[in-house]
Amino acid sequence: MEQTDGQKRVINLVDAFCDEHFDEPSIKQWCRSRGLPTRVYDAFYASDLAGYVLPRSVGGNDCPFLDRVTLIMAMVRRAGASLPFQSDMTALALLSSMRQVSQDEIVEDLYSHTGRVLFSQAFTEPNAGTDTQAVRTQVTSEADGIYLDGEKTYVSSGEFADNTLVLARDPMFGQMDGGMSLWLVPVRSEGVSTMPLNTIGQDMLASASLTFDHVKLNPEWQIQTEGKLNAMMKRQFGLGRVLVCASSAGLALAALDDAVVHAAEHTVKGRQLVSLPQIQEKLADMESRVRTILALTFQAARSADRDSRDFDLDTALAKRTVPSLAVQVASDALQVFGGIGYTDQTRVSRIWQDCRGNQIAWGTDEVMARVVAKAIVRKAGTRRW
Amino acid sequence: MEQTDGQKRVINLVDAFCDEHFDEPSIKQWCRSRGLPTRVYDAFYASDLAGYVLPRSVGGNDCPFLDRVTLIMAMVRRAGASLPFQSDMTALALLSSMRQVSQDEIVEDLYSHTGRVLFSQAFTEPNAGTDTQAVRTQVTSEADGIYLDGEKTYVSSGEFADNTLVLARDPMFGQMDGGMSLWLVPVRSEGVSTMPLNTIGQDMLASASLTFDHVKLNPEWQIQTEGKLNAMMKRQFGLGRVLVCASSAGLALAALDDAVVHAAEHTVKGRQLVSLPQIQEKLADMESRVRTILALTFQAARSADRDSRDFDLDTALAKRTVPSLAVQVASDALQVFGGIGYTDQTRVSRIWQDCRGNQIAWGTDEVMARVVAKAIVRKAGTRRW
Amino acid sequence: MEQTDGQKRVINLVDAFCDEHFDEPSIKQWCRSRGLPTRVYDAFYASDLAGYVLPRSVGGNDCPFLDRVTLIMAMVRRAGASLPFQSDMTALALLSSMRQVSQDEIVEDLYSHTGRVLFSQAFTEPNAGTDTQAVRTQVTSEADGIYLDGEKTYVSSGEFADNTLVLARDPMFGQMDGGMSLWLVPVRSEGVSTMPLNTIGQDMLASASLTFDHVKLNPEWQIQTEGKLNAMMKRQFGLGRVLVCASSAGLALAALDDAVVHAAEHTVKGRQLVSLPQIQEKLADMESRVRTILALTFQAARSADRDSRDFDLDTALAKRTVPSLAVQVASDALQVFGGIGYTDQTRVSRIWQDCRGNQIAWGTDEVMARVVAKAIVRKAGTRRW
Amino acid sequence: MEQTDGQKRVINLVDAFCDEHFDEPSIKQWCRSRGLPTRVYDAFYASDLAGYVLPRSVGGNDCPFLDRVTLIMAMVRRAGASLPFQSDMTALALLSSMRQVSQDEIVEDLYSHTGRVLFSQAFTEPNAGTDTQAVRTQVTSEADGIYLDGEKTYVSSGEFADNTLVLARDPMFGQMDGGMSLWLVPVRSEGVSTMPLNTIGQDMLASASLTFDHVKLNPEWQIQTEGKLNAMMKRQFGLGRVLVCASSAGLALAALDDAVVHAAEHTVKGRQLVSLPQIQEKLADMESRVRTILALTFQAARSADRDSRDFDLDTALAKRTVPSLAVQVASDALQVFGGIGYTDQTRVSRIWQDCRGNQIAWGTDEVMARVVAKAIVRKAGTRRW
Ligand SMILES: Cc1cc2nc3c(=O)[nH]c(=O)nc-3n(C[C@H](O)[C@H](O)[C@H](O)COP(=O)(O)OP(=O)(O)OC[C@H]3O[C@@H](n4cnc5c(N)ncnc54)[C@H](O)[C@@H]3O)c2cc1C
Ligand SMILES: Cc1cc2nc3c(=O)[nH]c(=O)nc-3n(C[C@H](O)[C@H](O)[C@H](O)COP(=O)(O)OP(=O)(O)OC[C@H]3O[C@@H](n4cnc5c(N)ncnc54)[C@H](O)[C@@H]3O)c2cc1C
Ligand SMILES: Cc1cc2nc3c(=O)[nH]c(=O)nc-3n(C[C@H](O)[C@H](O)[C@H](O)COP(=O)(O)OP(=O)(O)OC[C@H]3O[C@@H](n4cnc5c(N)ncnc54)[C@H](O)[C@@H]3O)c2cc1C
Numbered sequence A, B, C, D: 001m002e003q004t005d006g007q008k009r010v011i012n013l014v015d016a017f018c019d020e021h022f023d024e025p026s027i028k029q030w031c032r033s034r035g036l037p038t039r040v041y042d043a044f045y046a047s048d049l050a051g052y053v054l055p056r057s058v059g060g061n062d063c064p065f066l067d068r069v070t071l072i073m074a075m076v077r078r079a080g081a082s083l084p085f086q087s088d089m090t091a092l093a094l095l096s097s098m099r100q101v102s103q104d105e106i107v108e109d110l111y112s113h114t115g116r117v118l119f120s121q122a123f124t125e126p127n128a129g130t131d132t133q134a135v136r137t138q139v140t141s142e143a144d145g146i147y148l149d150g151e152k153t154y155v156s157s158g159e160f161a162d163n164t165l166v167l168a169r170d171p172m173f174g175q176m177d178g179g180m181s182l183w184l185v186p187v188r189s190e191g192v193s194t195m196p197l198n199t200i201g202q203d204m205l206a207s208a209s210l211t212f213d214h215v216k217l218n219p220e221w222q223i224q225t226e227g228k229l230n231a232m233m234k235r236q237f238g239l240g241r242v243l244v245c246a247s248s249a250g251l252a253l254a255a256l257d258d259a260v261v262h263a264a265e266h267t268v269k270g271r272q273l274v275s276l277p278q279i280q281e282k283l284a285d286m287e288s289r290v291r292t293i294l295a296l297t298f299q300a301a302r303s304a305d306r307d308s309r310d311f312d313l314d315t316a317l318a319k320r321t322v323p324s325l326a327v328q329v330a331s332d333a334l335q336v337f338g339g340i341g342y343t344d345q346t347r348v349s350r351i352w353q354d355c356r357g358n359q360i361a362w363g364t365d366e367v368m369a370r371v372v373a374k375a376i377v378r379k380a381g382t383r384r385w
């Protein structure tokens, strides 16, 4: 797999950034404190990398989605840990499917305050994950205004993002959209409370549950969906899936990087690990899984860039396959390390834990099968490969 | 698989004990503080269960190893977490392969102080895991006494056990045993220091690294091996492996228990999870893996009880197979829960993490293959099944 | 896993029989000619083994189903090929769930002619496999008698069994049984035609399609089901599944037997295959899969013997798991042989092909999941393991 | 994965050719008679496709190896069976690594007789497969000439190729090449005898064993290797592996093609197969495996075209991974068909059998791991992905 020029460029930028800002003790510390320090965020948004995450109106560049995906992958690989930039990127992806005007308003507003456009995305509820139709969070209109009530959970970056995008049942504003609407709610509004969620990995993503207790909504916070909510959400989930895959790809690459070094350096009974056939099999299988991961992830990203009819197929297939392959790669890497691989003295232990969450985030392995199968059958007659 | 009367008895005792002493918030707390509270230990040693862990000379009963294995399994199942009793049991197993007289001395000594016979087992070193021949911890004889120097790691219960059994290079006392000897060293001796090891699971086992910096040894601490060290260690590792499998079996059972309840109670789009074919496949596969786990673990335990010629084969085969199956069961259970399965609000997340360590502890999956294959070929002509 | 005395006895009988009648060139020849020669059948029915396959009324013994299962397993193991005795055994199983009187009549009738009670079982149709409700074969009553029309397929032993048991739609005689009835039709009746089916394995089972073109039925051929057809079929399918597993178990054991011998005898670059770690892993995994196969198959057989409430669970779980494990064992064995394993100069090639069919016969892997999951949830509260 | 223009061209040619010459009854017949009829060969060599298989000196074109690989893949996909053109292509590959002058001589000679350049390749012996050093076939020099004695086996196209390339131990001519030499021997020479080998698939490849009983060698038959035999063989094995992968890729694509059609058309209990979640999972997993197969195969082909330093890595990795994935795809497809998938009434049964051989041909799955692992470690510092 050749790198495109765009990919080479972004990887070089990432490497430069990480050389300066990342080292393993810091990463470990940031995981423990569940988030990147502001200083690192600021450095990121002051660097050339910002252009990949910001909308054009505030200085973003016009690169293909493939490059953004590559950014996440390359950066996660260097960190050996899931990074919150993934949330920024999905926020950006969402913006890009909005009408230009609402986009600009939001961006301006968000950007002017923090120099970032990050907002978390609060779709899932305790009883509405796979089934978004079961959402109970509710917009109601009362004499003195509009109110939001409900509970959201597993919200990535939910602990620290200043704003959160809420999907709610809304009989009034959601009429053209099946009774649903989207609101970008400042987390510091009265009535919003945040509860950290102890996930068993992806610590820097700082998942949280958010409760909305009669939160008074400013009408300007509503996203203008105008009957296109479903399409927007579908696109958004597609892009979100590819970004999750990018993160899994970065984690898998990091695991392989570390395992290769260890296998070359460590000896047992006087023999390099890499000379042991069982370790050789692991390395070979890791390599072929990593290549599969990259192939599927990039194919999905390109499908987004080309607005391909296979967008659903390619993104769902990647989402179904990549995270689970990444877990296997991470588990093999952990095993190559032996006892130390099961401690926090290696990155592979964290990587293995981080990887696991991606089999669930943004649509589970199981629910993807349906999307894929339907698309395959649909294109049966016309497929070239 | 029918339960023997002995198994039924021990399971009933375990259930009674756990009804009184275990509940999920406590377990969670004990994991966080890395160990069972003394109160629970004391209750255990005051109960009828103590007989299964104590040597006969201080009130232990004479039950088959199968019952001890069942105890660990049943208790871990109830806790949904690895428990330190596993260390007590392996200590007991070790005692049972010593000469009666040294056994009695040790027991008396240990038991009189704490009412327990627990000691941790310090075999592995940073560069000597699979390869015990590479052990560098060293006994030296000087004018004023005998001294121990070296570093041990991944020592289960190493953080809190009062004594630790150290395998060391010893040109003097180890002459009949290939230059190796075993010492039961009080952890509070001068020169011993303990460093907690952050494993990514099995928190209650409280792994630690131990450093021995010119520790003066009392000759009475030496275990009389008299040319039998190798045989003792082999037996000990065999029994230790079965106990690790028992722990994995308990974890897998707990994961299945929880998944079944969730699949029956939770609905998505108005349908019970258990009515979804993909969830059905998971449950079916979990069930057949759990049965395999039990069959292999019990077969290995019975092999120990019968002093079978297949002891090596049965214990190594169980060790190779059971922990990795348990990880799969746990991972499936986690997936059945969806997002919440990736948080500490469910037991399955912890179980998944705990399970993983057992693919490494007491001999990795990889190194078991050799033992198994050799034994299979050896018995080729005579096998009945 | 210990053998019961009954199992030992039957295995000894099988060994004696096979020593006399089986050798690889003959087996190969019988596969090519798609069936055992009459001489071997006659020898079988003249031996003490007959008692395990015949009903008591004509000299059969009263052994547990476990022993019958063991017979099939042991014999298939010796042959390294699927054997048609499996059909005899399923026929017997079916008889055993009939009323005593119809049983005796059938048996007497069949046995007096051939000394056997074999009949093939024609349930499946080109468009009614998993879905037995879709059966189109039809019984109609006309002025001059009752007629049968339809087509059955994948009928094991269909090529040579003198009689076949037909499941048909029958508005008249099937009233108490949901409009279905069972007929034991002599294959030489006018209007019956048989077409060999080229399966890619299990050649001695001689699968066939049967067409019934206005076959005049003798009312005595009808099996008296009296509202119990469903229950009978359910029991029958349960037992049939265990027998398929027995066959898979025998095949897997044979594959392991051969692989172990080859791994011990064959050398590459001067090293015994068994000393190569990758071959060791294969042998170890084969061994643990074979143990799983035996454990699940025997557990299901015992469940039948005890009339356990877990009959459905145990038989469906075995059926789901055992054949697919057997394919893996066979494939590993084939691989151990290298190039020659892909030719008919080894048994493993045939075994691999034979094994595959059992993932489909008597209910596919897929449809079993449902039965298992429902049963697991049902017993959730009461399970001991 | 986009098709290159070259790939599009070759696929169109293949489609046109197959539209005219392939249909399933013929393919089945050709498998039964173990070979393509001469008429089809002639048509192939009269078509534009010939250019992809012939050397330039006799009209071949100068396309990249990727296109040749695509030819095999596309043609095997249409046939749903392994095709002997694979042998022609590997013969061509071998030629291309010879000195120009010997190449031209051979080509002229072969081509002038048959219009083809096909020769089979006889490297493996009953006791020398993985271990080519163990070759025992021997060249000896006697008073009246040079003689060849020995036995070769698993020779693809060995039954009908007019010439065979023999690797032999040769103390005289092989001095510069570690005592080995290569001879292109006409199969009709006195002393050569051919024995068909009953493989359990790949019937059209017509494997054979060849015996050389004091065959008098014409010195012109010797291939001039001049100290480059090892390098030639290494390159040849690399290319041969990719061609085996191309064949597996074609088989996997054919299996998926058929499964998709069946899943869309066939119903069980009134539901299309494709609407059943377990079938959906199979289709999704087949799709992602097919994509992996294509990615790895094409990457290896491109590596050959670019003379990349990763040639060994890429070809060995493809060879290790692709054939085994193809078996899984084929097995899933077979399962989707149910009972009929286990008969010769579907292509998937044959495809499944054909696929299996490729896990052994041209170097087993096992031996590839070593090549891959060493290459991964070697490039550790420099890898971009
Ligand atoms: C690391 C992580 C990050 C996340 N980030 C966010 C975020 O930023 N914002 C946000 O809104 N949400 C987020 N989520 C939530 C995530 O989207 C949901 O957890 C996921 O969609 C599954 O929903 P659930 O947890 O309700 O599980 P359920 O829907 O209850 O699923 C339980 C199980 O049933 C299976 N299942 C469900 N339906 C079917 C079906 N029809 N057929 C077969 N199987 C089925 C599932 O596969 C799963 O195994 C995150 C989750 C994780 C783990
Ligand atoms: C949860 C846990 C609890 C433990 N408890 C204890 C304890 O109480 N006391 C104690 O002394 N130790 C304990 N250990 C340590 C444990 O026994 C070692 O970690 C284990 O034996 C592996 O040794 P290692 O870590 O040095 O890995 P290494 O030996 O360095 O192995 C690294 C990798 O190489 C592989 N490998 C090594 N040799 C070969 C070979 N010949 N062929 C193929 N592959 C090979 C291994 O499988 C592994 O994948 C524990 C470990 C864990 C994880
Ligand atoms: C070796 C062999 C021996 C046999 N012997 C006999 C015999 O002696 N007598 C006899 O009557 N029959 C026999 N059969 C037939 C066998 O019982 C059927 O082939 C089997 O039940 C499957 O039915 P089918 O072939 O119609 O496949 P289908 O029912 O068409 O199934 C096709 C695919 O769909 C899947 N599928 C179907 N329904 C579901 C569902 N609800 N959910 C998920 N997946 C589903 C299946 O698992 C399969 O993968 C034999 C078959 C074989 C292979």
Ligand SMILES: Cc1cc2nc3c(=O)[nH]c(=O)nc-3n(C[C@H](O)[C@H](O)[C@H](O)COP(=O)(O)OP(=O)(O)OC[C@H]3O[C@@H](n4cnc5c(N)ncnc54)[C@H](O)[C@@H]3O)c2cc1C
Pocket (backbone or CB within 6 Å): A277, C266, C268, C273, C276, C277, C278, C279, C335, C336, C337, C338, C339, C340, C342, D121, D122, D123, D124, D125, D126, D127, D128, D129, D130, D131, D153, D154, D155, D156, D157, D199, D202, D207, D357, D358, D360, D361, D362, D363, D364, D365, D366, D367
């Ligand atoms: C379909 C097919 C087509 C073929 N076509 C040709 C052809 O045209 N010309 C030709 O010359 N040959 C051909 N072969 C032969 C093929 O190259 C050999 O079968 C293959 O290289 C394996 O050699 P072997 O059969 O001697 O097995 P062995 O070398 O005896 O191997 C037996 C087993 O041991 C394993 N093994 C061997 N060495 C090691 C090791 N060091 N470490 C771990 N495992 C090891 C192997 O993986 C295998 O599982 C073909 C084979 C097949 C199946």
